[in-house]
Amino acid sequence: MRAVLLHGAHDVRVDEVTKPQIVEDGDAIIKLAAACVCGSDLWAYRGIDPITTPISVGHEYCGVVQEVGPSVKNVKPGDFVVGSFFASDNTCEICRSGYQSSCLDRRPMGAENCQAEYLRVPLADGTLVATPTMPDPDLIPSLLAASDVLGTGWFAAKAAEVGPGKAVAVIGDGAVGLLAVLSAKLLGADRIIAMSRHESRQKLAREFGATDIVAERGDEGVARIKALTGGLGVHSALEAVGTQESMMQAIRATRQGGHVGYVGVSHDVSLPGLELFFSHVHLHGGPAPVRDYLPELIERIMKREINPGRVFDLELPFDDAAEAYRAMDERRAIKALLRF
Numbered sequence: 001m002r003a004v005l006l007h008g009a010h011d012v013r014v015d016e017v018t019k020p021q022i023v024e025d026g027d028a029i030i031k032l033a034a035a036c037v038c039g040s041d042l043w044a045y046r047g048i049d050p051i052t053t054p055i056s057v058g059h060e061y062c063g064v065v066q067e068v069g070p071s072v073k074n075v076k077p078g079d080f081v082v083g084s085f086f087a088s089d090n091t092c093e094i095c096r097s098g099y100q101s102s103c104l105d106r107r108p109m110g111a112e113n114c115q116a117e118y119l120r121v122p123l124a125d126g127t128l129v130a131t132p133t134m135p136d137p138d139l140i141p142s143l144l145a146a147s148d149v150l151g152t153g154w155f156a157a158k159a160a161e162v163g164p165g166k167a168v169a170v171i172g173d174g175a176v177g178l179l180a181v182l183s184a185k186l187l188g189a190d191r192i193i194a195m196s197r198h199e200s201r202q203k204l205a206r207e208f209g210a211t212d213i214v215a216e217r218g219d220e221g222v223a224r225i226k227a228l229t230g231g232l233g234v235h236s237a238l239e240a241v242g243t244q245e246s247m248m249q250a251i252r253a254t255r256q257g258g259h260v261g262y263v264g265v266s267h268d269v270s271l272p273g274l275e276l277f278f279s280h281v282h283l284h285g286g287p288a289p290v291r292d293y294l295p296e297l298i299e300r301i302m303k304r305e306i307n308p309g310r311v312f313d314l315e316l317p318f319d320d321a322a323e324a325y326r327a328m329d330e331r332r333a334i335k336a337l338l339r340f
């Protein structure tokens with residue numbers, strides 16, 4: 001089968017590799033409906049760690065079950081399924097408390113190859129959620145978005161306690177940030193301030209429910225948010241970047257007693273203790289427990305209440321994976337979908 005492999009910084013290739021097989025009793029093999037590139041794949045693409053041997057990339061997936069191991073009960077061949085970037089048993093105490101992405105037996109899906117034609121999913125019973133019927137082809141991008149970027153945006157909003165009557169700021173205009181806007185809208189926020197300086201992303205943010213756009217960054221961005229919220233700052237800041245600047249912007253844009261939901265994978269962020277102490281804000285975030293949200297998100301997509309697949313503004317044949325990475329790296333595309 002074909003799979004995307006990263007051979008070195010900025011060196012993406014589509015190679016022929018061995019098709020995955022059932023290894024553990026709880027595995028499922030799925031034929032992927034499409035593949036996509038995540039913003040977090042770009043860290044490896046840009047060479048944050050040296051690559052000595054070709055590595056698999058990607059961690060988002062949906063498709064049709066081909067085969068299951070002998071202990072799998074919840075999904076069967078022919079089911080259309082969606083999973084998240086950590087496989088989880090969904091039975092341990094941490095899973096049951098709603099933190100499947102910290103499952104005591106979690107398996108990173110990045111270790112399998114999700115940008116490939118077939119995928120092995122361990123802990124299939126706990127990890128995979130089947131759609132009630134075979135989805136129409138035009139729903140595939142949205143279901144693929146549910147696998148990570150939508151679920152992650154949703155967690156940012158939940159972690160920041162977004163709800164009716166609240167003012168929200170979203171820091172980051174990548175796919176997660178834009179879907180955090182959509183999530184804030186679904187959760188009933190009154191005012192949603194999207195921070196973006198890209199016209200096409202601002203437009204999509206407005207379509208997803210943003211009421212205000214702030215193009216300024218850093219201290220200027222914080223000042224603009226305060227000006228829009230009676231000098232107080234927002235109730236909820238959703239951080240979807242993961243840098244020092246974006247994290248401090250989120251904390252400083254939040255009023256006392258407010259909440260920051262941070263889902264941008266943290267890179268060299270260090271928080272000044274004294275400022276944190278006097279900020280009086282709640283911080284909650286991390287890798288999103290997407291598995292917990294999949295049933296609800298899948299239902300909304302299947303009923304066509306939401307269209308998170310709108311974040312895919314570039315669609316390419318699978319063999320053009322290298323161009324998909326280039327386009328995202330250069331910010332020419334928000335998110336790229338690869339069709340087999």
Ligand SMILES: [Zn+2]
Nearest residue numbers: 092095103104
């Ligand atoms: Zn678990």
